[in-house]
Amino acid sequence: MRGGWSKTFAVVGAVGLLAVSACGNSDDSGSGDSASKDVTVFTWWADGGEKAGLDGLVSVFGTECKDYKFVNSAVAGGAGANAKQVLANDLQAKNPPSTFQAHAGAELGDYINAGQVDDVSSLYTEFGLDKAFPKNLLDNLTVDGKIYSVPANVHRANVVWANPAVLKKANIDATKAPASVDAWIADMEKLKAAGVKTPLATSKGFAEEMVMEAVLLAELGPDKFTGLWNGKTDMAGADVTAALEKFKKILSFSNVDREAIDWPDALSYVNKGQAAYTLMGDWVAAQQLADKVPDTAYTYWPAPGTESSFQYLADSFTLPTNGKTPEGAKCWLKVVGSADGQKAFNTKKGSIPARSDAVATDYPKYQQAAMADWKSKTIVPSCAHGSACTLAQNNSIQSAMGQFSSGMDVATLQKALVTASKPS
CATH class of the missing domain: 3.40.190.10 (Periplasmic binding protein-like II)
Known part of the structure; x- marks a missing residue:
């Protein structure tokens, strides 16, 4: 990719x-x-x-x-x-x-x-x-x-930004996205074994929600993912539970200060070689230029398992x-x-x-x-960035995300998502 x-x-x-x-x-x-x-x-x-x-x-x-x-x-x-x-x-x-x-x-x-x-x-x-x-x-x-x-x-939301030098420590090919969420988790395990303390850098609120959305999109597919927000997919379903368990695993590889920082800070961890990945929208590209980060210092691809989807916001x-x-x-x-x-x-x-x-x-x-992908990929909305959810719904989800970040209780998170996804 x-x-x-x-x-x-x-x-x-x-x-x-x-x-x-x-x-x-x-x-x-x-x-x-x-x-x-x-x-x-x-x-x-x-x-x-x-x-x-x-x-x-x-x-x-x-x-x-x-x-x-x-x-x-x-x-x-x-x-x-x-x-x-x-x-x-x-x-x-x-x-x-x-x-x-x-x-x-x-x-x-x-x-x-x-x-x-x-x-x-x-x-x-x-x-x-x-x-x-x-x-x-x-x-x-x-x-x-x-x-x-x-x-x-x-904008495209489902993008992972990676530090090739950090990935090299675990002999991971930076030019290819993992084929699935499971493959991405396996790569994070390799990074941990290679001595990388923080495979994934993320931050509070919408950034954690974006990671969750990417996992749900990869595991459910674009139609069922979109259905989570329009009522056509059961948010309480077993497939959602399984996806949230994988999200929990991914979050366990992230920085302990995630609730105290914002997305540019998480990005800086990747740029400084303190983390391998961060998941963030393609506004990162302009931020990297503004921060004068060399092209060779980072790479990017659609979030694992979501290559066929363009998760958008406007x-x-x-x-x-x-x-x-x-x-x-x-x-x-x-x-x-x-x-x-x-x-x-x-x-x-x-x-x-x-x-x-x-x-x-x-x-x-x-x-x-990106313009070509916008025309050719399956378009899906982002709850974290308002194309799929109302402000009230998103506020409820981000509140639940904050609680999940500390307790890592999938059942509690899923119940909160069921409530928040109902039409307001």
């Missing part, structure tokens, strides 16, 4: 965190007040490749939306763990930003049901997005005939109900969905454009390969 996955990416520019600015205006009357032109954009893209991608969007926004001023309201934290809580407080206080980032899919259901985001279906027609985005993505975005966000990209932006500067927010959404905006964003973030009319040769080799 390695041979088909090149690690050539666009060079990420210097990364600097913009100052987070608060925007208290609600006037969009065009009165000439400079504050009325502020477009407050709420994201969790605060550093690394994510910040570089945001900077790319901001650059296009500055050209296409000259009447408005971008105001960065980023809150740091992997997968928005911190940002989502801040956003929830702001929305509850009736103080929404101009636009906010959310994962496309089921995660938006919480905001839709709470009446916190507006229908943007008309903008799809106005901006030509109904023709530019592929049907499978449009179907995923549609809720009761309406669309509530504009995706900036598509970062998208909304039009909040009664948000600040709505016309400026609509201009931001136009940029987010545009060919220029998606190119400026995705070449730096390591993701691929949501648009189906993107020219593959405009993108670095990794994205070209």
